[in-house]
Amino acid sequence: MVRRALLSPRAALVLLVGVLTGIGAGVLTAAGGAHLAQCVLYGVGAFGASVSFVNQLVAEPREEPADKETV
Numbered sequence: 064m065v066r067r068a069l070l071s072p073r074a075a076l077v078l079l080v081g082v083l084t085g086i087g088a089g090v091l092t093a094a095g096g097a098h099l100a101q102c103v104l105y106g107v108g109a110f111g112a113s114v115s116f117v118n119q120l121v122a123e124p125r126e127e128p129a130d131k132e133t134v
Contacts, residue, residue, distance in 0.1 A: 080117045085110030
Protein backbone atom coordinates (compact mmCIF):
# COMPACT_ATOMS: atom_id res chain seq x y z
CA MET A 64 0.00 0.00 0.00
CA VAL A 65 1.45 3.32 -1.08
CA ARG A 66 0.98 6.18 1.34
CA ARG A 67 0.45 9.53 -0.30
CA ALA A 68 0.77 12.90 1.36
CA LEU A 69 -2.40 14.62 2.45
CA LEU A 70 -1.18 17.96 1.08
CA SER A 71 1.41 18.82 -1.49
CA PRO A 72 4.39 20.86 -0.25
CA ARG A 73 3.10 23.82 -2.24
CA ALA A 74 -0.35 23.68 -0.64
CA ALA A 75 1.19 23.31 2.80
CA LEU A 76 3.38 26.37 2.21
CA VAL A 77 0.46 28.49 0.99
CA LEU A 78 -1.70 27.53 3.97
CA LEU A 79 1.15 28.01 6.45
CA VAL A 80 1.87 31.52 5.21
CA GLY A 81 -1.86 32.28 5.34
CA VAL A 82 -2.23 31.04 8.91
CA LEU A 83 0.84 32.94 10.09
CA THR A 84 -0.38 36.12 8.40
CA GLY A 85 -3.84 35.77 9.93
CA ILE A 86 -2.43 35.18 13.41
CA GLY A 87 -0.09 38.14 13.03
CA ALA A 88 -2.90 40.43 11.91
CA GLY A 89 -5.11 39.31 14.80
CA VAL A 90 -2.36 39.78 17.38
CA LEU A 91 -1.45 43.23 16.05
CA THR A 92 -5.11 44.25 16.09
CA ALA A 93 -5.43 43.02 19.69
CA ALA A 94 -2.29 44.93 20.64
CA GLY A 95 -4.02 48.03 19.29
CA GLY A 96 -6.82 47.57 21.81
CA ALA A 97 -9.60 46.24 19.58
CA HIS A 98 -12.33 43.85 20.74
CA LEU A 99 -11.80 40.10 20.32
CA ALA A 100 -14.41 39.76 17.57
CA GLN A 101 -12.77 42.52 15.56
CA CYS A 102 -9.36 40.86 15.97
CA VAL A 103 -10.76 37.57 14.66
CA LEU A 104 -12.37 39.29 11.67
CA TYR A 105 -9.12 41.07 10.77
CA GLY A 106 -7.22 37.79 11.10
CA VAL A 107 -9.67 35.89 8.87
CA GLY A 108 -9.56 38.64 6.27
CA ALA A 109 -5.77 38.68 6.29
CA PHE A 110 -5.73 34.87 5.98
CA GLY A 111 -7.96 34.96 2.89
CA ALA A 112 -6.03 37.74 1.22
CA SER A 113 -2.70 36.11 1.99
CA VAL A 114 -3.72 32.68 0.67
CA SER A 115 -5.00 34.25 -2.55
CA PHE A 116 -1.80 36.28 -3.01
CA VAL A 117 0.67 33.50 -2.16
CA ASN A 118 -1.26 31.00 -4.31
CA GLN A 119 -0.65 33.22 -7.33
CA LEU A 120 2.91 34.01 -6.29
CA VAL A 121 4.22 30.46 -5.79
CA ALA A 122 4.76 28.66 -9.08
CA GLU A 123 2.98 25.43 -9.91
CA PRO A 124 5.30 22.42 -9.99
CA ARG A 125 6.53 21.56 -13.44
CA GLU A 126 5.39 18.34 -14.99
CA GLU A 127 8.25 16.41 -16.43
CA PRO A 128 7.73 15.25 -19.99
CA ALA A 129 7.28 11.57 -20.60
CA ASP A 130 10.40 9.70 -21.63
CA LYS A 131 10.85 9.93 -25.35
CA GLU A 132 12.72 7.38 -27.31
CA THR A 133 15.81 8.75 -28.95
CA VAL A 134 16.51 7.69 -32.48
